[in-house]
Amino acid sequence: MKVKLTRLIMTLSMAMPMQQAHAEVTGAALAQQGAPGVPACLSCHGARGEGLAATGFPRLAGQSTAYLEKQLRAFAGGQRVSPQMQAIASALDDSQIRAVAAYYGKLPGWQAAPSANPAAAAPEPWTRGQKLAIRGNWDKEIPACFACHGPAGEGIAPHFPALSGQPAAYTRSQLKAWQSGTRSNDPHGLMKSVALRMSPAEIDAVSAYLANPLPLSPEER
Numbered sequence: 001m002k003v004k005l006t007r008l009i010m011t012l013s014m015a016m017p018m019q020q021a022h023a024e025v026t027g028a029a030l031a032q033q034g035a036p037g038v039p040a041c042l043s044c045h046g047a048r049g050e051g052l053a054a055t056g057f058p059r060l061a062g063q064s065t066a067y068l069e070k071q072l073r074a075f076a077g078g079q080r081v082s083p084q085m086q087a088i089a090s091a092l093d094d095s096q097i098r099a100v101a102a103y104y105g106k107l108p109g110w111q112a113a114p115s116a117n118p119a120a121a122a123p124e125p126w127t128r129g130q131k132l133a134i135r136g137n138w139d140k141e142i143p144a145c146f147a148c149h150g151p152a153g154e155g156i157a158p159h160f161p162a163l164s165g166q167p168a169a170y171t172r173s174q175l176k177a178w179q180s181g182t183r184s185n186d187p188h189g190l191m192k193s194v195a196l197r198m199s200p201a202e203i204d205a206v207s208a209y210l211a212n213p214l215p216l217s218p219e220e221r
């Protein structure tokens with residue numbers, strides 16, 4: 001009996017690191033090559049999960065593993081509607097979801113380019129969006145986005161995703177999806193109630209800012 005138990009423990013302790021290594025390989029392989037019935041994620045989400053601004057495909061790198069898993073299950077379950085992602089998420093089995101989410105969850109998040117001056121490119125919506133992100137608009141009871149999403153929009157895992165560096169078209173589409181009800185997977189309806197208070201101009205402004213944000217300098221606060 002004792003011998004059997006020792007053998008069992010040895011087998012388990014050898015099998016576990018191998019399983020982990022296998023999960024990583026599958027996650028990277030799915031991202032880079034896809035699988036039968038599943039296109040490679042990188043064809044839309046970029047070689048390093050950085051997203052694609054021109055088409056509004058979101059950045060995945062920098063989101064937490066748990067958040068990415070949750071979103072893949074939401075596409076499969078219909079709480080998030082996306083013609084591209086519904087078929088892909090439904091084709092992934094549970095271990096593939098966990099593996100690919102773990103792969104992207106380890107890739108580095110967005111960083112501002114050191115010399116960037118995004119305000120110069122589109123001063124009006126960007127500055128207005130900056131105020132909304134950092135201070136909110138209390139006349140309309142819109143809280144500051146960064147109150148929940150982290151002081152630089154970098155996200156607070158696992159519940160509050162990173163917003164900084166997302167393509168403007170993506171952020172806009174998500175806020176509109178909450179307004180129209182095609183996205184309904186937010187805990188306690190937190191995002192729906194924020195989105196419902198926002199005007200189209202406010203949505204455009206905050207989306208422009210979040211694509212390339214800079215925090216307020218101490219004098220501006």
Ligand code: HEC
Nearest residue numbers: 039040041043044057058068071072082084085088100173
């Ligand atoms: C044909 C293009 C395409 C491919 C291929 C694709 N995606 Fe997507 N993905 C999208 C689009 C478009 C969205 C935004 C959907 C929306 O509007 O809600 C998205 C959104 C997501 C999100 C939600 C991100 C967030 O911040 O909430 C996750 C997670 C995701 N994709 C994972 C994957 C994975 C994993 C793969 C590969 C197995 C993959 N995608 C392949 C187009 C694609």
Ligand code: HEC
Nearest residue numbers: 143144145148159160161171174185186187190191194206
């Ligand atoms: C009270 C807290 C709270 C505030 C304030 C808040 N959010 Fe959110 N937001 C959330 C939560 C929670 C989620 C995650 C929803 C889910 O689990 O799918 C989220 C998700 C999002 C997403 C989806 C990101 C993705 O890739 O899936 C966007 C875009 C977003 N918020 C934008 C904003 C903007 C813009 C503001 C400010 C105008 C804002 N949020 C303010 C709580 C908040």
